[in-house]
Amino acid sequence: MYNYYEKELQALYKTQRLRSRDIIDEDMVDFASNDYLGLAEDKKALKKTYKKLKRYKTHSPKASLLVNGYHPIHKKFEQKLCKLNNFEGGIVIGSGFLANIALIESLVRKKDLLFIDENYHASGVLATKLLPKEQVVFFKHNDPDDLFYKISTFGTDARILIAIEGIYSMDGDIAPKEIYHIANRFHALLIVDEAHSSGVIGENLLGWFDHFHLPIAKNHIKMGTLGKAYGSYGAYILASNHIIQFLENRAKSIIYTTAPSLFDIALAHENLKTIQKRKKKIKQKIDTMDQIVYEQLGVSSPSLIVPITINNNEKVMKIKQQLLEDGFIVGAIRQPTVKKAILRLILRTNNTNEQLQTICQKIKEYVHL
Numbered sequence: 001m002y003n004y005y006e007k008e009l010q011a012l013y014k015t016q017r018l019r020s021r022d023i024i025d026e027d028m029v030d031f032a033s034n035d036y037l038g039l040a041e042d043k044k045a046l047k048k049t050y051k052k053l054k055r056y057k058t059h060s061p062k063a064s065l066l067v068n069g070y071h072p073i074h075k076k077f078e079q080k081l082c083k084l085n086n087f088e089g090g091i092v093i094g095s096g097f098l099a100n101i102a103l104i105e106s107l108v109r110k111k112d113l114l115f116i117d118e119n120y121h122a123s124g125v126l127a128t129k130l131l132p133k134e135q136v137v138f139f140k141h142n143d144p145d146d147l148f149y150k151i152s153t154f155g156t157d158a159r160i161l162i163a164i165e166g167i168y169s170m171d172g173d174i175a176p177k178e179i180y181h182i183a184n185r186f187h188a189l190l191i192v193d194e195a196h197s198s199g200v201i202g203e204n205l206l207g208w209f210d211h212f213h214l215p216i217a218k219n220h221i222k223m224g225t226l227g228k229a230y231g232s233y234g235a236y237i238l239a240s241n242h243i244i245q246f247l248e249n250r251a252k253s254i255i256y257t258t259a260p261s262l263f264d265i266a267l268a269h270e271n272l273k274t275i276q277k278r279k280k281k282i283k284q285k286i287d288t289m290d291q292i293v294y295e296q297l298g299v300s301s302p303s304l305i306v307p308i309t310i311n312n313n314e315k316v317m318k319i320k321q322q323l324l325e326d327g328f329i330v331g332a333i334r335q336p337t338v339k340k341a342i343l344r345l346i347l348r349t350n351n352t353n354e355q356l357q358t359i360c361q362k363i364k365e366y367v368h369l
Helices: 006-014 043-054 065-069 072-085 096-107 122-128 144-154 178-185 241-250 262-297 313-325 353-367
Strands: 089-093 113-117 136-139 160-165 189-193 220-225 235-239 305-309 331-333 342-346
Touching: 043 262, 072 089, 072 235, 072 262, 089 096, 089 241, 096 122, 096 160, 096 189, 096 220, 096 235, 096 241, 113 122, 113 144, 136 144, 144 178, 160 178, 178 189, 235 241, 262 305, 262 353, 313 331, 313 342, 313 353, 342 353
Parallel strands: 113 136, 113 160, 160 189, 189 220
Antiparallel strands: 089 235, 220 235, 305 342, 331 342
16 A cells, blocks of 8 residues: 555556666776766876865865855866856856756746747756746747747747757757857847766867857856766856856755765866866867767767667667677667657767777667668
């Protein structure tokens, strides 16, 4: 009588959608994680971070940023991010999920309208549930024309906010730069979730704005995470000083949560410096990996995410298991995360070209491409 959710779990099991936590053998070749640049394995950065943290009396933030949790480690990282990305102000936060909640829940005020890409991350979609329905308009994925039409139709008398991702985590596609120009035309606040684009695209590997050489203005907001290319954990928001000050005073997931881990922020700072030092080599490696995938699978990805549509939950799980037996781990993504089941191949730059060629050949064999 206490198995309250047994029927729901059985339904997930029958449709091959039941998730579980599995510890993957570290000897597996990882083509599944968001550790795009392999910095989660950088022991030199780990030692430098530990050494840096030992200089301070405390090694834990102890409280929220606005009580007694703000630390020089936080501030120095924020200043570095602002300088590199040409933003006035910045603030660190515990995760990308919390950052999206902070931005959407606090910045959309009465009579404002939020126009959000239909494929935006689940954290942003969840945040929209905190708003009145009439204030949220979803536009077609990566469709500037649909965005322009809907703003012209619904948003002429309102303050407008637009939310997009630099790179979308499942499709690996890049948001078109036309959305930047639409935001400027309507004097809209533009929120860009750079979780999967920072460290991956751009002349300086700084993400979407950098990729398109777009100047930063006071209506632009950049959110990024540290648990992907930066090889750590946490997140940040970059914006004008005015907006950062507003978030400090209105964003519940900043005000009422403990400040981010000092170790994680310090580690991300070390890894950020490493990316900037190695950016030329990293970009060359990314280009080489993209060429291998194109030669082997006939597809070209603008990011390090290569989705392969399987459209069958049972088959995608079977292929994932076959690859595990071959020593490779890839993502098998199912509903509701995606509409149709996909095999998600991540081109992690610390994997060898030979390993990438091998897994591509095996995917061709198992998927029958």
